[in-house]
Amino acid sequence: MSIREFAAHLGVHERLVSKWEAGGARVRPRPINQAALDTSLARSDDVVRARFAALIEHAQEERQSVPQPDPQQPDNQQRARAGARIGYSSDADLLALIDTGALRGDALTAVSERDLIMAAAHEASEHAGRAESTNVGSTTLEQLDADVSRIANDYVHVPPVPMAVEMMRVRRRVYRLLEGRQQPADTSHLYLLAGILSGLLANASTDLGHYDAAGDQVRAAFAYGELSKHNGLRAWTRGMHALVEYWSDRPRRGVELARSGLAYADSPTARVRLLNIEARIWSRLGSVDDVERCIHAAEDARASAGTTDLLHDEIGGVFGFGAAKAQYYAGATLIDLGRADPALAATEQAIELYASGPSHQRSYGAESLARVDNATAHLVNGSLDGAAEALLPVLALDEDKRIKQLQERLGGVRRRIAAPHFRDAAGARELDERIEEFCASTAVRRIPGGQG
Numbered sequence: 001m002s003i004r005e006f007a008a009h010l011g012v013h014e015r016l017v018s019k020w021e022a023g024g025a026r027v028r029p030r031p032i033n034q035a036a037l038d039t040s041l042a043r044s045d046d047v048v049r050a051r052f053a054a055l056i057e058h059a060q061e062e063r064q065s066v067p068q069p070d071p072q073q074p075d076n077q078q079r080a081r082a083g084a085r086i087g088y089s090s091d092a093d094l095l096a097l098i099d100t101g102a103l104r105g106d107a108l109t110a111v112s113e114r115d116l117i118m119a120a121a122h123e124a125s126e127h128a129g130r131a132e133s134t135n136v137g138s139t140t141l142e143q144l145d146a147d148v149s150r151i152a153n154d155y156v157h158v159p160p161v162p163m164a165v166e167m168m169r170v171r172r173r174v175y176r177l178l179e180g181r182q183q184p185a186d187t188s189h190l191y192l193l194a195g196i197l198s199g200l201l202a203n204a205s206t207d208l209g210h211y212d213a214a215g216d217q218v219r220a221a222f223a224y225g226e227l228s229k230h231n232g233l234r235a236w237t238r239g240m241h242a243l244v245e246y247w248s249d250r251p252r253r254g255v256e257l258a259r260s261g262l263a264y265a266d267s268p269t270a271r272v273r274l275l276n277i278e279a280r281i282w283s284r285l286g287s288v289d290d291v292e293r294c295i296h297a298a299e300d301a302r303a304s305a306g307t308t309d310l311l312h313d314e315i316g317g318v319f320g321f322g323a324a325k326a327q328y329y330a331g332a333t334l335i336d337l338g339r340a341d342p343a344l345a346a347t348e349q350a351i352e353l354y355a356s357g358p359s360h361q362r363s364y365g366a367e368s369l370a371r372v373d374n375a376t377a378h379l380v381n382g383s384l385d386g387a388a389e390a391l392l393p394v395l396a397l398d399e400d401k402r403i404k405q406l407q408e409r410l411g412g413v414r415r416r417i418a419a420p421h422f423r424d425a426a427g428a429r430e431l432d433e434r435i436e437e438f439c440a441s442t443a444v445r446r447i448p449g450g451q452g
Contacts, residue, residue: 015125028090091119135180141189144174148196153317155200156363159400164204171197188228195224195233196311202240203318207365209404211248218244232309234264236319239277246281247405254281267309271301273321276329283336291333298326316361324353325363328370335373340380347374365403368394372409379416387413388431395438402442410435 006017029037088094094115097103103111147170155163174194178187198221205214218241225233238261245254258278265271279294311319327350334343347370354367371394378386391413394406414435422428 015128019122019125088115091122094119095123134182134186136177136182136186136190140177141186144170144190144193148193148200149315149317151200152196152315152319153360155203155318156361156365157359159398160204160207160403161400164201164208167197167200167204171201191224192228192230192233195221195228195230195237196315198224199233199237199240200318202237202244206244206247207403207405209407211244214244215241215248230310231264231266232270232311235261235266235270235274235309236311237261238264239274242274242277242281246277246284247408251281251284255285266307267312268301268304268306269312269321270309272298272326273312275301276321276326276333280329280333280336283333286337288337291337295330295333302326320361322353324350324357325366327353328366328373331370331373331377335376335380338380340377343373343377344381347371347377364397364401365405368397368401368406369409372406372413375413376409376416379413379422382421384417384422384425384427384431388427391431391435395434397438399441402438404442407439407442410439 088097088111094111097107151163151166151170171194174190174197178190178194182190198217202214202217202221205211205217218237222234222237222241225231225237238257242254242257242261245251245257255278258274258281261274262271265274275294275298279291279298282290282294308314312321327346331343331347331350334340334346350370351367351374354362354370371390375387375390378384378390394410397406414432416422417428417432
């Protein structure tokens with residue numbers, strides 16, 4: 001049986017067997033390995049056990065035949081005195097003495113040169129063996145990649161609460177793997193996965209109205225982006241953080257974050273997304289010049305050539321920023337600027353693109369928000385009927401899909417309906433009551449203990 005076969009038989013690394021063979025009588029296997037050796041010997045046949053006994057007896061006879069040093073010789077006296085002071089019976093003892101700095105002067109003379117060199121060799125061998133070991137196989141990483149891609153794409157058409165549970169399940173698995181040992185490249189891969197999942201949880205937190213929690217998740221996501229040195233995650237995270245600040249009524253901080261994300265935006269899609277986010281926040285601040293500057297820059301970025309990005313282009317889903325989402329953002333920006341007609345055009349195009357696109361890519365949240373903005377534009381133009389028609393699909397949404405942003409935007413619609421222009425209009429009260437009923441049963445309120 002070769003060393004490799006024997007190591008596989010025991011379930012240990014072959015370097016450890018080589019160490020035992022080279023160390024001879026000085027080797028003291030750990031209790032768990034000694035038990036494996038004892039069990040292997042006990043299960044062997046009579047011939048193997050007899051040969052083992054003969055080898056042991058021969059080794060003992062050889063040790064007895066070796067002349068022992070004369071303790072009366074000066075050099076041996078000095079070595080004996082030093083050895084008595086330091087004492088070691090294993091590589092671990094000797095290495096511990098090196099760590100403490102005890103091997104100096106007379107103490108060093110008590111150490112066998114071979115013991116010292118072999119201890120160093122064994123330490124290198126064991127460390128290399130540990131460095132080569134990993135708790136992450138290629139199949140594990142492939143499965144985690146598939147899980148993350150599935151979650152990111154499912155999220156656009158599945159309610160946020162069950163998706164948040166799935167995100168947490170997969171991220172906890174990633175965390176457990178990170179507590180073990182793996183190759184540096186695999187560690188970086190796991191940090192990237194942890195960052196993506198934290199970003200997804202930030203998105204879910206905002207949809208459920210927990211902006212403080214979203215801030216914690218998005219900061220963790222950026223930290224993981226730093227650890228994995230992944231610009232796509234850094235850029236997306238900065239944009240998500242900017243939106244969290246925007247929804248938390250800290251728009252100027254949001255502008256700073258969106259701008260800082262451009263330093264990491266390697267792909268045109270990442271740049272287009274960040275510039276649209278910045279434009280949307282500037283519209284809240286009423287800066288028309290900054291809005292137009294961002295829109296023109298986004299148009300240039302979309303027309304430019306560049307590399308694709310793992311999150312924005314390959315995984316997509318929540319991370320994607322296609323034509324439909326761009327039109328939805330344009331509509332929201334134009335509503336804030338009070339430009340009803342172009343807002344109508346942009347939101348109608350967004351709704352059409354979502355409705356005609358693949359069903360598995362259809363974002364119910366973005367499409368519903370575009371419909372609310374479309375209704376708002378109709379109200380700006382004085383059309384209550386147009387607003388009511390635009391809101392029909394929104395008000396029919398299942399309760400578990402009624403995200404926080406819909407509730408907030410519909411509050412703006414109610415304020416417009418309450419204006420003197422619509423106060424006595426037919427259907428105004430009915431639409432207001434339907435919106436009130438919708439907002440009373442949201443995804444947040446369906447969570448036990450949740451705050452509406």
